[in-house]
Amino acid sequence: MLTRQRAQELFAEVTKYSTADETECLITSNRYALTRFANNNIHQNVTEEGLYLSVRAVAGHRMARAGTNKLDSASIRRLAEAALDLARLQPPDPELLRMPEPQMYRAVQRFVPDTAELGPRDRAEAVTGVIRRAEADHLTAAGVFSSGCSVMALFNSRGLRAFHEETVSELSVTMVGPTSSGWAKKTGPNHLELDPEALADRAARKALASAEPREIPPGRYTVILEPAAVLDLLGFLVLDFSGLALAEQRSCLTGRMGEKLFGSNIEMRDDVYHPLHLGAPFDGEGVPRQRVMLVEHGVPKNLVYARQTARKASAEPTGHGFPLPNEYGEAPMNIVMEGGRHSLDDMIRSTERGLLVTRLWYIREVDPYQKIVTGMTRDGTFWIEGGELRHGVRNLRFNQSLIEMLSNVEMMSPPERAAGEESFEMVVPAMKVRDFTFSSVTKF
């Protein structure tokens, strides 16, 4: 794996060959393994290791990037020259900023050595336990157990030095029965906190409880969204909190900043330092990430900014930029939504007629300004009546404005680190939402 020393050596070699006005190296390294199972059988098992070096060269007001994983001297020399040649071939950008100078970073500890070293037998043993749980109820288990580590170093010729390492682990379990399925997932830097037994049991119980699902007509329902469902929906909203998106009028917040857009109970911030989050304390240019209050009492208050976007908006950069050059500017990637004090059971008990949704699937944006998204429920959708879960229902398609949804939140749980399949991890609550729009039903 990449060390600071190795990163320094690679940077020194690039700068030896680079004749650019300014040079930046982004070096990433990863070791990652994933054990995949289906039909109560491990059917894929993979491991990989790699190191990637990319160089951003600046020539006057021109900039370009080139990258390689070929790390011999000739290739590194060719890389440095290629980045500069590409930069010189394009028209000047008068707004291009100089690279940032050295920065101070707040320390974050997100590396767990045992997780970095986890082997295929360790993962296989955990998976065997999941499969045993499935077989106990005549279900079939499918899912993944992955683990690994990644390192990122960002050095530039103005003296900036940024370095971050972290471990990752994930267990995702789907239990499949003859007429239903259930799902549970957890991710984090420490594999010991995944609790395979509990996840397997949760997924199995959902599959069993939703067996023989009944069809309900599409319409507007009170819905209780578990954190994974909330996360996957919010993933289609938070990118609009980019300063560049607003400047280019492609954000749903265009003309709406500072207005009451959501319910008063909606508070959302970006906070890479939250103890439940992963991520580096710096952005793609090496600017320290800041906590940013995005929504306060339902009012969009602040955006995130990369350096160049901030300059144009007369704002301060917040440390959320992507590596340059890019077309997207910046995005909040460590969302924390304040929740409430209610449990999921509280929400169910308080619901006369409604639905409990475990997970959503294939969410896509239908209308970028009304922020209507469509998608399907999946792996555990339940009918609630008289404050109790009654039975599983056939999966439904929704077409729902996220702005309207966040204006209709009646109850929330305390936030937790949630993992879905359509967006990056967030710290979000479960939500009870009124008048959620389902437009059609599928056949299972």
Place this chain on the structure above:
Amino acid sequence: MKDLAQRALDTAVASGATYADVRVVDYHQRYLAAKNGQASGVRESESMGLGIRVIADGSWGFAATDDLSIGSVDRTAAQAVEVARASALAKKHDVRLAPEDRRVGHWESPCRVDPFTVPVSTCLDLLLKVDAELRRVPGVTLAEGSMDFRRIEQWFASTLGSELHQVRTQTGVGYCATSFDAGEIQRRSYPNSFGGQYQTAGYELVEQLDLLGHAGLIAEEAVALHKAEQCPAGVKDVILGSSQLGLQIHESIGHPIELDRVLGDEANYAGMSFLTIEKLNNLKYASEIVNVVADATPEHGPGLGTFLYDDEGVPAQCTRVIKDGLFVGYLTSRESAASAGLGRSSGAMRAEGWNRIPLIRMTNVSLLPGTWKFDDLIADTEDGILMETNRSWSIDDRRYNFQFGTEIGWEIKGGKRGRLLKNPSYGGITTEFWNSCDAICGSEHWTLWGTPNCGKGQPGQIMGTGHGAAPARFRNVQVGVAYGN
């Protein structure tokens, strides 16, 4: 590279593998983008490495590295065997593979103009001219365009004795005009949305598309949509333009026919399929005029799913998927074909890169052309909507219930194309929809579209797929579903 691959195979066998295949991949990409009068993205990347897949103790293992030293290759091959042995701890049965012959070959995809030889300044100049043309139309608030060139060189070797060398060159190009006005965002793209058109071809694709010539109309349409009527809600006949129909094929035919989904391998992520085995040769998937193939052969055209051998050494094939409306064929691998008792693999195993295992992926899943002329099809439609260029797409995890939105639509009344419609959308159930197809345009209207961003697998893999289609009509389709009005 051949020697390196053989070294990995030898080490794997010495470590206990009963089967192994190796891919060494050298990948190059150049990406150029312009936005609102500036070059917004100028990037080149390359990545080279080796991945080895083995069967040991009756189970699969895979390991990959970008360190191509002898010591690293040996370690990686031995590690793949160790991983396979760990898989065997949770083994229900030994992996069985459908028979396959030893193959030796070399293939380079046709490429008239190597895109990597076209000066970057030439490409950026064209993108910036298009950009200026888009922004010339008042009301366009954002102009974006991009070119994406890729070269993938791969050496494959297996313990069957196969040795295959393939070089594929791919080109993608497109642009988009966005207009924000009065609380509404409208977009128009050319020649397709989400990156444009992609093919296994060279820069000649860029030259064929007359990018500049279409920019004015595209920009005007983006602005005009603000004043257009909202697409009505109800049941209408729908004519889909060929690029939208390409994505409809991708989602509601291409994915359901992947046999790994049918067998449950993707239950946790990409989902399963309603096309269970007993439906093969029994299900009336579509109306009798519908014929669909999964064709990876170069004869089908320069699709993103075109190759000569797949990533487990099986020759490219043309598989009949739907014949006169009847479901007759899956996309398969050697393992899934053996599991389902289907004989040989259909040659659909593809990997994103050196560090990913091959999965069953679409090749070029295409609707064969019909006989209609487009103008005749409009003239034959009493009350319908013509929908073009995808804006959103979604389908459930067994591929029944779908919904699509398009960038633009036109009302058809009394056989004439009429007023513009904004925010078109339609939805339905896969087999009901395909059985309502009653007219397909002829080969002069047929285009082989590229979908460069198909996601599947864990760890995730992005793959390019091809979809040939000509405009087609579907009767009694639920429209306006996305807005619920």
